[in-house]
Amino acid sequence: MTPATAPCCTGDARRAVVRAATHNGFDYVEVDCAQTLLTVTFLGRAPDGITPAHLVIEGGRRERDLRVLDVRIVPADDEGLDDVMLVRVDRPGDFSNYRLRIIDIDENGHPTGRTPAGFDPRYTSVGFGFKAGCPVDQDPADTPPCPVPVHAAPALDYLARDYQGFRQLLLDRLALTMPGWTERHAPDLGITLVEILAYAADDLSYYQDAVATEAFLGTARLRTSVRRHLRLVDYRLGEGCNAQAWARISLDGADTLTLDPRDIMLLPPLPGVEAPMAPAADHPLEPGTIVFEPDASVAAITLYADHDVIEFYDWSGGAQSPSRCCLPVGATSATLKDPGTIPPPPPPDDNDCTPDAPPPDIDAGVGAGQWHRLKLSPGDVLILAEIIGPQTGNPADADPMHRHPVRLTSVRPGHDPLNGQLVMDIAWCPEDALPFPLCLSAIGGPPDCAALSPVSVAWGNILPVDHGRSVADDLGRVGTARTEADCADACTPAETRIIPWRFRPVLPQPGLSFLAQPGDDGHACGGCGPRAATARGTATPDGAIPAVTLTDSSGARWLPRPDLLDSGATDRHFVVETEDDTATLRFGDDSNGRRPAAGETLRAHYRIGNGPAGNIGADALGLILFRNRYPTGVTLRITNPLPARGGTAPEALASAKLRAPSQFRRRLARAVTAKDYADIVMRDFAGQVQRAAASLRVSGVRTEVRVAIDPRGRAEPDPALLGCIARHLDGYRRIGHDVRVVAAMQVPVALAVRVCVAPDRIADHLRRAVRDALGTGPGGFFHPDALSFGTGIAISRILAALHAIDGVTHAEVTALHRLFEAPDGALESGLLSIGPLEIARLDQDPDAPENGQLTIVMGGGR
Secondary structure, three states, X not given: OOHHHOHHHOOHHHHHHHHHOOOEOEEEEEEOOOOOEEEEEEOOOOOOOOOHHHEEEEEOOOOOOOOEEEEEEEOOOOOOXXXXXXXXXXXXXOOOOEEEEEOOEOOOOOEOOOOOXXXXXXXXXXXXXXXXXXXXXXXXXXXXXXXXXXXXXXXXXXXXXXXXXXXXXXXXXXXXXXXXXXXOOOOOHHHHXXXXXXXXXXXXXXXXXXXXXXXXXXXXXXXXXXXXXXXXXXXXXOOOEOOEEEEEEEEXXXXXXXXXXXXXXEEOOOOOOOOOEEEHHHOOOOOOOOOEEEOOOXXXXXXXXXXXXXXXXXXXXXXXXXXXXXXXXXXXXXXXXXXXXXXXXXXXXXXXXXXXXXOOOHHHHHHOOOOOOOOOOOXXXXXXXXXXXXXXXXXXXXXXXXXXXXXXXXXXXXXXXXXXXXXXXXXXXXXXXXXXXXXEEEEOOOOOOXXXXXXXXXXXXXXXXXEOEEEEEEEEEOOEEEEEEEOOOOOOOOEEEEEEOOOOOEOOXXXXXXXXXXXXXXXXXXXXXXXXXXXXXXXXXXXXXXXXXXXXXXXXXXXXXXXXXXOOOOOOEEEEEXXXXXXXXEEOOOOOOOOOOOXXXXXXXXXXXXXXXXXXXXXXXXXXXXXXXXXXXXXXXXXXXXXXXXXXXXXXXXXXXXXXXXXXXXXXXXXXXXXXXXXXXXXXXXXXXXXXEEEEEEEOOEEEEEEEEEEOXXXXXXXXXXXXXXXXXXXXXXXXXXEEEEEOEEEEEEEXXXXXXXXXXXXXXXXXXXXXXXXXXXXXXXXXXXXXXXOOEEHHHHHHHHHOOOOEEEEEEEEEEEXXXXXXXXXXXXXXXXXXXXXXXXXXXXOOHHHOEEEEEEEEOO
């Protein structure tokens, strides 16, 4: 740095010394409005002989090398004032800093590099700016008179993240800043302060680490954080759901009884309680007790003694003519025996003058159910159960797996005109079709050969129940955070607003129940859909909702929602977030959902009991507890004929993290390709369709989508099913696609086999066995569910089915081709090829030979 610009040596004291001495120098420079005339003030009197060649202007960015055009000295009139010099330049400068310097020149006008005579070397130049008079937005930064000495900062251990690390870091720092403090004992006040600061730093470090950890899906550990991350990709974290069951209540001591579903609890027998029913106040329940309660859809429970056990009517004519009767697999209707009787006709009256009066209309009374005692109606649920062994007649030999729930769709009273027995014809949902043959009556073994009836019965008074005990708790009062007042003007009174605290209550009791919601029955296609009795407990836990509602001070109800994105500013909604089996309630902010007002009190009504713990076995329930009204004079017995199911544990976080990124691919919401149409049918009609195939056919500006259906359990689909599928696909089809749903193209097959029979077997008996093995019945080779689209007919599989018959020593296929077509080499290749939209068919029906023909040549045997 040159002496003229050293900032520490140019103070006012030196200026005063220069003025008093014979030396001179520049004091400051002023610029006029035109920015081309500089007024230079000297430190005292101006020297003579200064010309433009003696002045040099340095600096500038855009405007550099400014030239001095003219110099004129203006002496001061007063002895106490300094002389000035007017310097004119060729053009204005820019916004940067400039410096005016006086130099010494020789006789040729060249700089000599020496200080001009009579000038102090510290004041041969002076800084200025052309834009000093222009407005600026900020003050220029002050230059410190002397630079502050910079010392190397002590090294800090940035890896310190816990209490011990921060404590040592503070002690090391204080050793540098306070070297005189050497006390290190625990009672010392300095050590106490150090440890308090280390504790606070450790807590803050943990908080920072926790925030960074929960900020990303891959590292988040809290269930609440993972749930919110997954919601961003439209994935709902499963919180599990409670188990569901069917409960059977037997009534003794009265013909009918009505109960309040909110008043009863059903649970397994408690230790020391032998009675089947008791007041709940006498038996406090321990935490974790399995409790079932009636489903929320049940408004009232009406029990009938006649519905406890309902016998089937087999139309056999009674015990005098024993028979073997059963409901086959797939049955959807039956006839029940009604305990009522038709009253006998009145005795003839001798005084009646109209002997030809018509008899009472029995059929009209029966059709109206006038004398029937069964009060069944569509929508009721019955459980068909085997109660004795069909071989022995012993109740212990009854198969507990032969119990099946059905939901009634039709109830029609009737009677048997042969003996006057009142009956009830019932039908149930096709989804509830019997999965096994149910024996109704049988004939016992010798020597008695007694009639065994009833082998199976229908149980009524069936109640839908699910796992979870209802409780109620106060959540406290919403506090006040602050009060704000706004004044619009002097004429308007102040408006006071009370801002409540953020209210995040936790339900006092853990284990909140989540209720599975039934699926959409819009594509039930004539069936009951999710209302079917067998569908109970099969709903996925994805859409389960928490079983909790709130009531505030005014009695208004608050309802749970999966999130608050669709909630309005006044909607009383909240979100349940679970963590470690506890449930926290999150409310809105008066934009998305209403915020509880300050001073408001909330009361929670919720149920506790969730997950697989509720999947109890059959006949596990055995006790009814009454909360309020205990019925007297009657005896109620409770059981669950079928196991409870549907209880699901909350989804694991690791599993959710893996599934969430690809969730948008899991649910097909629009059909674009042919495969998309088939996949939607298979997804939404899995109970009625075995397989579906689709193809696209372009014709001009439109594209026809041909969807072929292979129904489950039958060869040809019901036309109502095809129409229902077409309507359902209309909501998924692409614009420009015309959807046409048709039955699969059936390919009738002509098959001829030669079978050799063992010498000790009867050939005709084995012929029937061969027909059954290659038939359309259950287990048959050509059963409708055994073949589907593109399934070729392999000769090896046919031979395997024939050789599995006991008594067959040899078998061969002599002919295999499409019916009404010439052989195409299937015998040589061993496979009859079927197209991707075709299904092979061989019905062996003599009334419809066009549906396939089977030729059997038997050899050997007897």
